[in-house]
Amino acid sequence: MHFHIHTISSNVYQNKDRTTELDLVQAKEAEKEYNIPYSTHRFGVLYTVTKPELEQHHRVMASMNVSQGNSSKCDFDKSVTSVVFPCLYSLLFLAALVLNLLAAWIFFQIPSTSTFLVYLKNVVAADLLMTFTVLVKVLNDLGVGSWRLRAFYCRYSAVLFYATMYISILLLGLISLDRYLKIVHPLGKSVLQKVGFGQGLSAAVWVVMFSLALPNTVLSNKEPIQSSKLNCMDMKNKAGLEWHEGFNYFCQVLFWCTLVLMVFCYTFISRKVYESIQASHSSSSTRTRQTKAKVFIVVVVFFICFAPFHFVRVPYTLTQTRNANSCWVKYQLYIAKKTALWLCATNICLDPLIYIFLCRMFRRKLTATLRRKPLPLGSAEYRTETSTRLEMSSVVHNKHIATEVERNIND
Structure with a gap:
C-alpha cells in the first residue's frame, strides 16, 4: 500500500x-x-x-x-491428552524397562547361531532404545523441565522414537521371512538363512533408517520458541517440513510392504502347519490351538501395534505440513494419532511375548533365571531350535513329517 x-x-x-x-x-x-x-x-x-x-x-x-x-478455534483443549497419555506412557515405560533389560541380559548369554536369533537380538536393542525415548516423552508431556527439554524432544528424542519403531517393523518382517524359509522350504538352506547375512542385513536396516531419519534432526534448525507450548513443526524449516512429509510417505510404503510380506509368509506357513497336523492325526484341540497361537503371534503383535497408526498417519501429517480445512477434523485426527501412537509404543512390551513363545532357548534361560538355577549341562547346547513346538508327540502315522515341521517352526 x-x-x-x-x-x-x-x-x-x-x-x-x-x-x-x-x-x-x-x-x-x-x-x-x-x-x-x-x-x-x-x-x-x-x-x-x-x-x-x-x-x-x-x-x-x-x-x-x-x-x-x-x-484460535484450532487451539483445542489438550488437557485430557496431557494427563491421560502421560499416565499410560509412564506405566508402559516401567513395564518395558524391566522386560527389555531382562531380555537383553538373557540374549547376551545366548550365542547368535541362527538368523532368527540375530533378528531377535536386534529387536531387543531397538526396543530398549525406544523405551528410553518414552521416558523423555513422558517428561515432556507432563511439562517437567524448561522449553529446552521440549526442543530436545522435538529435535532428537521423537526422531529416535520413530526410527527405532520402523527398525522393529522391518525386523519383524525379516523374522516372518526367516520362518517361511525354515518351515515351507526346510530342505535347502539359502544364503538368506546364513548368520553372516542376517547380521549384515540387520546392520543395513539400522544404517538406512537412521540415515533417512537424520534430516528430521538437521532440518529442525529454527530457534525454538521459549515456551512450554512449543510445537515441534515450528522448529522445522521449509525443507524440513517437506522431508518430514516425504519420510512419512516412505514409512507408509515400508509398513504396508512389510504387512504384505507377512501375510504371504504366514499364509504358506499356516497351510504347512495344517498339513502336518492332518498328517499326524492329532486329536488334541488344545495343542492345535497352542500351535496356531505360536505360529501367528508375530502377525498379531504386528497388526495390533502398528496397523491403527498407519491408517491415520498420512491424514494427520497433512494437517501438520499444510493448512487444515477443518479444526474439528484436525482435532479428531489428533486424538486418533495420539491413541494409535500409544498402541505402537506397546510393541516394546509385546515383543517379549515373541521371545517367550518362539525361542525355546530364551524360555529355558528365563525359567532358570527366575528359579535362580543354572541350566543343566545337557540342556546348554546352544542349538537354535527356537520354539513353537507343535507338540504332536502322540502321533503315530506320518510322525516324521510332523516332527520336522515342529522343529523347523522353532528355528
Missing part, C-alpha cells in the same frame, strides 16, 4: 475524487491501524490514501481476522 505524505495545516480537509486527507487525529488512528510510527505525523504530517487502497486494506484485515479466529 502506498502512502502519500503532505505537510499541511492540521485542520485542512481536501475532498478529492480518489483521495481523502487525514488530519492529525485521523493520523493517530492510522498509526494504530497501519502501524505507522506517530513521530512521522505528529508535526502536521498528513497521509493521503486512495479509496481503493483503503478498501483493499480493509479486505485484507478482514481476512486476517477471520484466519486468526479460525486458528
Whole structure:
C-alpha cells in the first residue's frame, strides 16, 4: 500500500475524487491501524490514501481476522491428552524397562547361531532404545523441565522414537521371512538363512533408517520458541517440513510392504502347519490351538501395534505440513494419532511375548533365571531350535513329517 505524505495545516480537509486527507487525529488512528510510527505525523504530517487502497486494506484485515479466529478455534483443549497419555506412557515405560533389560541380559548369554536369533537380538536393542525415548516423552508431556527439554524432544528424542519403531517393523518382517524359509522350504538352506547375512542385513536396516531419519534432526534448525507450548513443526524449516512429509510417505510404503510380506509368509506357513497336523492325526484341540497361537503371534503383535497408526498417519501429517480445512477434523485426527501412537509404543512390551513363545532357548534361560538355577549341562547346547513346538508327540502315522515341521517352526 502506498502512502502519500503532505505537510499541511492540521485542520485542512481536501475532498478529492480518489483521495481523502487525514488530519492529525485521523493520523493517530492510522498509526494504530497501519502501524505507522506517530513521530512521522505528529508535526502536521498528513497521509493521503486512495479509496481503493483503503478498501483493499480493509479486505485484507478482514481476512486476517477471520484466519486468526479460525486458528484460535484450532487451539483445542489438550488437557485430557496431557494427563491421560502421560499416565499410560509412564506405566508402559516401567513395564518395558524391566522386560527389555531382562531380555537383553538373557540374549547376551545366548550365542547368535541362527538368523532368527540375530533378528531377535536386534529387536531387543531397538526396543530398549525406544523405551528410553518414552521416558523423555513422558517428561515432556507432563511439562517437567524448561522449553529446552521440549526442543530436545522435538529435535532428537521423537526422531529416535520413530526410527527405532520402523527398525522393529522391518525386523519383524525379516523374522516372518526367516520362518517361511525354515518351515515351507526346510530342505535347502539359502544364503538368506546364513548368520553372516542376517547380521549384515540387520546392520543395513539400522544404517538406512537412521540415515533417512537424520534430516528430521538437521532440518529442525529454527530457534525454538521459549515456551512450554512449543510445537515441534515450528522448529522445522521449509525443507524440513517437506522431508518430514516425504519420510512419512516412505514409512507408509515400508509398513504396508512389510504387512504384505507377512501375510504371504504366514499364509504358506499356516497351510504347512495344517498339513502336518492332518498328517499326524492329532486329536488334541488344545495343542492345535497352542500351535496356531505360536505360529501367528508375530502377525498379531504386528497388526495390533502398528496397523491403527498407519491408517491415520498420512491424514494427520497433512494437517501438520499444510493448512487444515477443518479444526474439528484436525482435532479428531489428533486424538486418533495420539491413541494409535500409544498402541505402537506397546510393541516394546509385546515383543517379549515373541521371545517367550518362539525361542525355546530364551524360555529355558528365563525359567532358570527366575528359579535362580543354572541350566543343566545337557540342556546348554546352544542349538537354535527356537520354539513353537507343535507338540504332536502322540502321533503315530506320518510322525516324521510332523516332527520336522515342529522343529523347523522353532528355528
